[in-house]
Amino acid sequence: MRLTLIRHDVPEPHGEAAERERRVRAALDELDALIGLASVKKLVRELQAFLEIQRRRTEARLAAQPVALHMVFKGNPGTGKTTVARVLGRIFHAMDVLPKGHLVECERADLVGQYIGHTAQRTREYIQKAMGGVLFIDEAYSLARGGEKDFGKEAIDTLVKAMEDHKDEFVVILAGYRAEMEFFLASNPGLRSRFPIHMEFPDYTCDELLQIAHFMCEQRQYRLSPAASRRLRRILERHAADNPYFGNARFVRNVLERAIRRQALRLVDRRGLTRSDLMTLEASDVWEAATG
Numbered sequence: 451m452r453l454t455l456i457r458h459d460v461p462e463p464h465g466e467a468a469e470r471e472r473r474v475r476a477a478l479d480e481l482d483a484l485i486g487l488a489s490v491k492k493l494v495r496e497l498q499a500f501l502e503i504q505r506r507r508t509e510a511r512l513a514a515q516p517v518a519l520h521m522v523f524k525g526n527p528g529t530g531k532t533t534v535a536r537v538l539g540r541i542f543h544a545m546d547v548l549p550k551g552h553l554v555e556c557e558r559a560d561l562v563g564q565y566i567g568h569t570a571q572r573t574r575e576y577i578q579k580a581m582g583g584v585l586f587i588d589e590a591y592s593l594a595r596g597g598e599k600d601f602g603k604e605a606i607d608t609l610v611k612a613m614e615d616h617k618d619e620f621v622v623i624l625a626g627y628r629a630e631m632e633f634f635l636a637s638n639p640g641l642r643s644r645f646p647i648h649m650e651f652p653d654y655t656c657d658e659l660l661q662i663a664h665f666m667c668e669q670r671q672y673r674l675s676p677a678a679s680r681r682l683r684r685i686l687e688r689h690a691a692d693n694p695y696f697g698n699a700r701f702v703r704n705v706l707e708r709a710i711r712r713q714a715l716r717l718v719d720r721r722g723l724t725r726s727d728l729m730t731l732e733a734s735d736v737w738e739a740a741t742g
Contacts, residue, residue: 473544474498481537485665486658487530490649494538497647501545517547518646520613522635523625525651528698531625532586534649539584542621550582558592561605569604577612580620590624591634606638613644654698656686663702667731672710677733685740706731708739 478498481491497519504514519542523531536553543551556576563569577585587593587609593602613622624631624645635642654662660683667673674682682705689701712735717723 470544470546474541477537477540477544480540481534484530484533485661486654487534487651490530490534490651493647493649494534494541497538498541498545501542501547505545517618518644519547520622520645521624521647521649522631522645523623523649523651524628524631525625526627526653526698528700528702529651529653530699531651532588534651535584535586535623535625538621538623542584548582548584548621552580552583553586554580554583555586555588557588558602558605561587561593562601564601566601566604569601570608573605573608574612577609577616577620580622581616582620584621584623586623586625589626589630591626591630594634594637606641610640610644653690656683656690659686659699659702662699663706666703666706670706670710671729672706672713672731673729674731674736675733678709678731678736681733681736682740685736705736705739708742709735712738712742 478495481494484491500515501517504517508514521538523535525531532553532555539548539551539553541551542548554576561569561573561576563572579585593605594600595602609622622645624634626634628650635645660679663682664674664679682702685705686702709731713731716732716735717727720727
């Protein structure tokens with residue numbers, strides 16, 4: 451169901467309105483194409499609907515609620531946080547909330563310098579790059595891991611000041627493990643209030659990860675044989691049981707990339723290869739990729 455409904459008594463949008471609706475719809479379609487993430491998709495649609503209604507209230511000369519879009523993404527690696535951040539940037543750009551909507555990614559190593567003043571300079575540089583778009587700080591909790599004397603605090607202070615000085619000019623998304631992000635927000639009383647939107651990114655189920663694997667293969671014009679698919683499922687189940695931080699979709703991508711190389715090694719000396727031979731990943735390719 452689309453968020454923008456068209457009634458028979460309302461003329462269809464045209465011109466800029468039609469283009470805005472088209473771009474929003476394209477971004478939402480991209481979001482819907484992602485496997486899993488039902489709760490994330492629901493919240494993104496709520497945000498889009500909220501922004502659209504505030505725009506319509508403004509046009510109707512009604513009071514509009516202030517829009518604070520800074521967010522915290524909580525979840526394990528490989529659960530789609532960066533992809534969703536990129537889609538949000540496109541939605542915000544399409545709705546004229548952000549003039550560019552691009553995504554700038556960084557982490558502690560990009561922001562924290564080696565001496566007093568260096569961190570503020572580096573942080574301001576990344577903020578400047580993100581102006582008009584989204585600044586995505588992965589493993590943001592690491593900025594607070596060194597205590598009061600760590601230069602990470604300087605990065606946090608610089609970021610908070612920029613959010614005050616440049617309201618509505620860019621969106622900040624802090625991302626990281628669930629427990630660590632909660633500790634991080636508690637370490638600075640002013641942080642939580644500046645990030646009103648929290649998204650929880652659950653781990654993928656084994657069924658979802660297998661769907662992702664088949665989708666990744668299809669994108670690369672490969673396919674898993676039935677035996678390879680069964681072998682991959684067993685590998686995923688074992689890794690999920692042994693390690694709750696095993697990487698989710700990132701782990702699947704890494705296994706498939708190695709399996710493709712293993713397949714190449716298996717086929718390189720063979721002659722008369724068929725199209726099916728070149729496309730098919732066998733169980734041995736997957737097993738060696740996961741264990742080699």
